[in-house]
Amino acid sequence: MNDILKAIVGPELAGDVVNIIIILLKTAAVIAVGLLHVAFATYFERKVMAHMQVRLGPREVGPLGLFQPFADGIKLFFKEDIIPQNADKPLFYLAPVIFFASALTSLSVLPFFDGFVVGNINIGLLFLFAMSSLGAYGIVLSGWSSNSKYAFLGGLRSASQVISYEISMGLSLVGVMMMAGSFNLSDIVRAQNHYPLGIFAVPQFLGFFVFVVAAFAETNRLPFDLPEAESELVAGYFTEYSGFRFAMFFLGEYTGMLVMSSIAALCFLGGWALPAFVTANLPGFLAKALGLFCFLIKVYAFMFLYYWVRSTLPRYRYDQLMAIGWKLLIPLALGNIVITGLAKMWFKGLL
Template sequence: MDKVLDLYQFGILIFKTILVFAITLIHVAFTTYAERKIIGRAQARFGPKEVGPHGILQPLADFLKIFGKEDIIPQAAYKTVFKIAPVIVFAFTTVNLTVLPFEQGFILADLNIGVLFILASASLAVYGIILAGWASNSRYSFLGGLRSAAQVLSYEIALALSLASVVLMADSLKLNDIVLAQYNSVFGFYAIPQIIGFGVFVIAAFAETNRTPFDLPEAETELVAGYLTEYSAFRYALFFLGEYTAMYVMASLISLCYLGGWTVPKYVIALLPFLEKVPGIIWFLLKVYFFIFLYIWVRATFPRYRFDQLLNLGWKVLIPLGFVNLFITILIKKFSA
């Protein structure tokens, strides 16, 4: 009987895993469509219009096209590492989906160190980019890999410092506990009391995912496509999927750690009781979609930073602000205890 129960629970876990990954990949596909439409409108264009009604099937056409292309490996490349690099990026990015609670009780792996796990796996994903730059045996790719290493070294510290303050306030590294701690707090979320950390985290999240204005590892105007220069077909697609999945992971982390995840503040429910009937996952997705829109809006609005500006912002502004925010949080915890 126990074996049957274990098999049943294992089957449910497999089903949930497949469901989460399938939904994420669908989101990634249509985020590319939304991005092209929004940026098109920002630039007084229409964006995709030809494939399907209003271009809605453009992601499917792109998918078929990119997976139908020839997989070209440069003759001078270090072939084994060249092939493994995109898999490393994709694997260590998507594994973060397993520890994200989308709603109360809906989580694949409810780890006690969820925050630490995401920081660690996000750091490991960068090794794929560095290896891709080195293994391509191209100057453009190598420079892109070096930039990515320097960028992550700078902004990972700011990211960790801002999250350390959240962990101190919630007294837990568990994402479920952080959400519930926010729900039971005065404000209902940590974005207000942790306004400095919130700002630092949002900016660092753009750099962590190599998005504009911090897309220096790719930098088309200088490095052709940076670490992606020598990649094609499905290996290029793996990098692409990894980047957009990382955007959703960071947007989810912001929602969970600063905006209460799937919860709505108690005082809002008291004013508008009907909101309590809205499923938690709807609130969670709305918050995530807002930050995905922010990613796209910033890309359409801001120019790319120079590399020295990128490092100066990380080391001279964000990291000191992260330490200040952490110090203030420690003082508040000390004197309020």
């Protein structure tokens, strides 16, 4: 394999070409597994909510209804694609692509187990913030370009909501960055091992609370799903979308939820890390598999929290949403930064 490559592109470039092929394979694996998770996240949601409401949920397609996501996907693929007459066509086409692409790109900096990450960059967390702020464009543009008042109102609501809650989400993670001393997600996971409890959720409980609330608002989920409030706005910003374009919004939303759950698992719940006495006697690949299993359990637990909250709480009013964001979460997150800084100085003996 290596010799053939060297013959084709020359000995200097062979190493680069191999690296690029490995990165492409990793990307394909992450997208495929990620989208499978998204598909089954919808099934998981319907089952969990059904049982919480004393129903059975999907059970017709395949054993236990397990093929329901595929049936939904096939249906969405073959639906007619309707575009409103006065829509701004280029932006109408572009909006779902921006939304979906920004959600999928976020997957590239998440370390799923020790050493497996597509792009191991120094500014992993900042990259995630940047991508989540890009997602807001998809929402605003879809609302505006549809040329429909429901979609427009949904888009405006969503934009103001996402901008407000992005601030508190960013600030809630500053405490984690200070304790870990890095933006790199792998380093943050490793740093948690140096602290007594092994997870940041305990010393950073304020930050964790702010992050969880902001994560619900960022992904437009209940109790903060005002942008798509069915009883007022039909379906919010994607009212005019149908067929596969609608599916892209749908997939983007669930990918966003998975990304938020992964951030929570990596930054607050210890990610893939296991205590040293567990991994010490295991062969390398088994330790990694166990780490991946740990990480996924945490992600699924956080996803379950999303569904649990959705079937428990009613929707907030819009002014309440803004008041929670600006008057409760941001002061809490700022206070958390000050407390973390003082505690760090105290432990270092500077105070």
